[in-house]
Amino acid sequence: MPKYTTPRTLFGRRLREARLRAGIPQDKLGVLIGIDELSSSARISRYENGTHEPPFVIAEKLAAALGVPTPFLYTSDDELAEVVCGFAALPPAKKAVLIALLDELSGEAKSGARTAP
Numbered sequence: 001m002p003k004y005t006t007p008r009t010l011f012g013r014r015l016r017e018a019r020l021r022a023g024i025p026q027d028k029l030g031v032l033i034g035i036d037e038l039s040s041s042a043r044i045s046r047y048e049n050g051t052h053e054p055p056f057v058i059a060e061k062l063a064a065a066l067g068v069p070t071p072f073l074y075t076s077d078d079e080l081a082e083v084v085c086g087f088a089a090l091p092p093a094k095k096a097v098l099i100a101l102l103d104e105l106s107g108e109a110k111s112g113a114r115t116a117p
Contacts (some may be wrong), residue, residue, distance in 0.1 A: 008050030011059070014073045014081065016048045018066040033061040 007013040009058045023092055026048070030040020036095040046052040047062075054062065056070075063070040087095065 007048055008078055009053060011053055011073055012048045012050040015044075015062060015066075018063075018068045018072065019044070019048070022066045025068065029062070029065060032065040033058065039085075 007016055019026070024032070025041075026044040027037070027041035030044045031037050035043050043052075059073055060070050063073055069084050072081050072084050075084060087098065089095050090098065
C-alpha cells in the first residue's frame, strides 16, 4: 500500500477520501477528467496533498468522476458531507420529501419547540 502524506487542506482530505472509496488510482482519476496521462498522477497528488487547489470546474469534474456531489469536497463537517452524498443519491420524489421534513424540523427549531432526541 502506498504511503500517503496527510493532506494539508480540507479539499485534499475529501478528494483522497472519495478517491479511495471509489478505488480509483491517482493516475486513472486524472485521465478520467482529461489530464494528460504523463502528468495525471502528479496533478492529483498535488490536489490531495494541498500543494495546489484546482479551479472549481476541475473540482466538478473530479466529483463527477468519483460519484460524489461537488459540495462534498468542500464541507468541513463530516456529518454534513455524508448527508450531501445521501441526498444526491435520492430520486427527486424522495428529495422533495426530505426537503419538506427539513423545513418542518427547522421550523420547530426556530419556534423553540422541543423535539425528541
